[in-house]
Amino acid sequence: MDLFEQILRRHPPPWGDVLDAGTGASSWDWLLKQTCRSRTGVTAEEPRAQALRARPGVGPQDQVLVGLWQDPTLLENRRFEVVLGDYLLGACDRYAPHFQEEMIERVVSKCSGWLFLIGLEPLPFPTNPGQTCLFEVAQMRDAVQLLLGNRPHRELPQAWVERHLVARGARIAWKERYHNLYDAGWVAREVASLEQNLQLLEDRGLAQVLRRRCHGLRQTAAETLSKPVSYSYDYLLGVDCR
Numbered sequence: 755m756d757l758f759e760q761i762l763r764r765h766p767p768p769w770g771d772v773l774d775a776g777t778g779a780s781s782w783d784w785l786l787k788q789t790c791r792s793r794t795g796v797t798a799e800e801p802r803a804q805a806l807r808a809r810p811g812v813g814p815q816d817q818v819l820v821g822l823w824q825d826p827t828l829l830e831n832r833r834f835e836v837v838l839g840d841y842l843l844g845a846c847d848r849y850a851p852h853f854q855e856e857m858i859e860r861v862v863s864k865c866s867g868w869l870f871l872i873g874l875e876p877l878p879f880p881t882n883p884g885q886t887c888l889f890e891v892a893q894m895r896d897a898v899q900l901l902l903g904n905r906p907h908r909e910l911p912q913a914w915v916e917r918h919l920v921a922r923g924a925r926i927a928w929k930e931r932y933h934n935l936y937d938a939g940w941v942a943r944e945v946a947s948l949e950q951n952l953q954l955l956e957d958r959g960l961a962q963v964l965r966r967r968c969h970g971l972r973q974t975a976a977e978t979l980s981k982p983v984s985y986s987y988d989y990l991l992g993v994d995c996r
């Protein structure tokens with residue numbers, strides 16, 4: 755059973771008004787399949803919003819807003835029976851560094867029923883060669899983002915999120931963990947997207963050195979990840995905001 759199936763099992767639809775607080779193709783498409791009064795998606799990115807508005811199944815009662823959670827007028831006077839925060843907190847640093855605590859507060863304040871928070875536990879230090887390769891790929895991906903002047907994702911530990919929810923007076927009714935499996939195919943996809951980003955680097959010499967490193971990572975992945983390796987986990991929190 756995956757994370758979304760778990761939500762359906764615990765809280766079967768129909769639902770009232772639903773908020774996808776950090777929307778994207780996977781969460782929006784899933785919500786479009788669920789019976790509810792209306793769906794509202796929030797994203798910081800205009801191109802993403804445009805693509806989601808055009809998905810099959812979007813009705814007149816649904817809307818995708820471009821806005822920032824740091825804007826106090828975002829969704830002013832609106833509350834939702836179901837709120838989904840699907841990998842939202844980990845992406846927060848890209849738009850609002852160190853705003854995660856307030857983001858939790860704002861998102862909780864929009865919920866009159868159930869809040870479902872999904873996150874990735876930050877990668878722990880590796881303990882085997884497969885994990886070492888995965889860790890190095892993730893470090894390279896983030897390093898290239900920094901070199902390009904962007905802020906990479908910053909995942910938050912489950913314990914941190916729980917602590918801040920409880921400090922805000924929220925009640926965590928249930929929680930689940932899903933251990934993640936990675937293989938050489940995952941490395942190939944990450945490294946390919948990383949190489950695309952390297953084309954944007956102005957320092958061509960540096961880009962060349964990093965491309966060699968990408969090649970090395972692919973080789974290491976072939977040696978250490980021929981079988982999928984378990985590394986870190988996704989967590990799902992069911993928060994009772996009634």
Ligand SMILES: C[S@@+](CC[C@H](N)C(=O)[O-])C[C@H]1O[C@@H](n2cnc3c(N)ncnc32)[C@H](O)[C@@H]1O
Nearest residue numbers: 776778779780781797798822823840845846849
């Ligand atoms: C990693 S994506 C979420 C994945 C998404 N649920 C999916 O199905 O693909 C993070 C989303 O949260 C949004 N986001 C992150 N920080 C934000 C902020 N401070 N204000 C508004 N939206 C934010 C991003 O624009 C994006 O739409």
